[in-house]
Amino acid sequence: MKILFLIVTLLGGGVVYAQSYLPVKRITVTVDGYPVLSPDGKKILFDSDRSGNSELYYMNVDGTQLKQLTFNTANDDSPVWSPDGTKIAFTSVRDDKEGDIYIMDADGKNTKRLTSTPGDDSHPKFSSDGQRIIFNSARTSPDLSVEWSKQTLEIFSMKLDGTDVKQLTNFKTICTYGSLSQDGTKLLFRRVINTPGFNWDLSISKRDSEVFVMNLDGSGEINLSANPAYDGWPAWTPDGRVIFASNRGGIPSRSALYIVNADGSGLKILTDPKYSYNQHSVSSDGKWILAERNAESFAGIDMLELKE
Template sequence: MKTYYQFWFHFSLVILALFFIISCSGTRHGEKLSVEATIENQIPILIENVRKSPENPQAHYQLAKTYFDVDSMQQALAAVNKSLELNGKSNRARLLRGDIFLEQQMLKQAYQDYVDVLTSETGDEFVESIRTRFGRPFPIYLLTSGDFNNAFPYFSPDGKRIAFQSDRDGNWEIYLMDVDGTQQVRLTNNQAHDEMPVFGVRSNIIAFSSTRDDTSNRSRINKARNIFLMDLLTGNVARVVEHVADDWFPALTDRGQKIAFVSERDDERDVPFQEKLSDIYLKDLQSSKLLRLTQNQADDGSPSFSSDGKWILFASNLDGNFQIYRMNSQGQDVHKLTHGNFDCGAPHFSHDGKVITFFADKYGNFDIFMMGDQGENVIRLTNNMAQDAYPRFSSDKRKIVFHSNRTGKYQLYWIDLMNPLNHDDLTTALQNEIDALQDSETRIKD
């Protein structure tokens, strides 16, 4: 589980890839041109249509769209360029060309086509579709700043506060702040590293992992952790999961009476614990009964409960890449929710259980995504060259908080899900990205 372990702590290396992004968006579904023929079989017919009507922009557009649907991007680009040559005012063709450029990671060209569509006479009609393509459909705001790292945020159940970890004091400690980023208070004060704070349904109880029981002189990455609970009203801290193995990534349920966590305690191989396979466990804090929820030759991690405690989301590389899975609270009825050749991780349910947020490296770096509870309707929420990770919903589903190193250090940000970008904001955001990409190209040339 070496990469899985290091992912959470090597912030200087970019919050590594154990379990992230997704191809959960699936393949694009092309327009069926005939009820009895597949998309691929339509290409010869469309080529013949173009031969017969070479001056018809619609014929070239249909051919370009079909090439796009079967991932033949060079042919699609040639066909759509011909369509635009014949009818330069076609927003549908220009939008398709932007999509082709986007698939080829030609971002400046893609964004310019989207801007041209938005600024046309009928641009308002395309706002929603371009918002989704841009991968930044909602406003994003910075919550913290400083020459240190702030990471792993988690909303309190009432949505008024956020717990997080910070290394501003030289080691990781747990902090609490108001939801607007003010009134930051240090909760732990220990020479060890205290990490990954989470709330359950009670606003005064936080679970976190800590190296405070490992008194060796080893470096942070080589120290094992245990799980602790803190009562915010009394300040009392109690160890609730103790083992020589590394126990981490807690998740609370059943009014804080049960806790899920990640451990490699059952991997008996004689190798360093960072290289062992991790599983997910559930402990009843009243009876001390321990239940192993996953058991396979893979790394399983990042458990997160639904608000009713019936379901657990988690990430696993059982099939190669880390993908998002769902199981019931007894480790049964397991369903794979994402599918792809990239990694997904840190899934989290909305309070009503209808939506899941997570992060993934589908486009080369980690971004925040959102999807339905069955893995459907995937939406990209961030589009940045930095590493955006560990998203968490507020209880009212109006916000998602996450951490990112887009300013150099890891800081906390929030996404305003209630106010999607309007026409002017979207146009400005796209133009700013075009200018930034142009500036980057100029610096490289110089």
């Protein structure tokens, strides 16, 4: 039985959403994040600090047969599968004080460092054909000595061996969580703009975090989230829509998941704002969302069936 909830958003200008929330299955109850379902739908890849620092793991979708993939005193996080399931890209600070992009076989072997320029490189995503990795980098920031939030981060892509690096954005602000559409013609990303907005805790901010999509050549830019709330963590669905997290529900430091068409139309809320979902991904068949759910005592993984 589905229960219909009526929500009046605090930050949405009085917009009313009548929505039946997605059914939820609890997968983990420890500090786990950035979950991604394998292309064959059998395993969940994620990062976890259960060993004392952030390492990479995978397990069956029912939570059994947990396997640790990385063993390092530095943090490894934000892993993603390659489309064929044979490779895993991730971020690590193991060779530097700042993040770099690494790639390894799906069993944790043959790890290779792909980036080594000054500045943080993080949040890798594979192109749908598996030939390139999209990531955000501070390498063009004019001053890397200032705190991360005051640096410039742009979206880049590269081949799987770290060569042929191409800059995809040039906004001279914070651009993160970049990914390409299935046909490779559009870039989805989070961008901080210089208009008043809200921080994660709903305190007033001079800048606003929004979700954008544009053509790969930089034309046709659309602000998909268009709200003074903190909007971020955008992810494509296989049918070309976008799921993102937003705290526009009016609860400090908590975000719900929303889905929107790539032209900005058809915005719908998917999860209950009293929880806090982010760091999500969508399964390759479009049936499931995997997301971190934050609570007072844990940050675990939930598996949500994408029904509308």
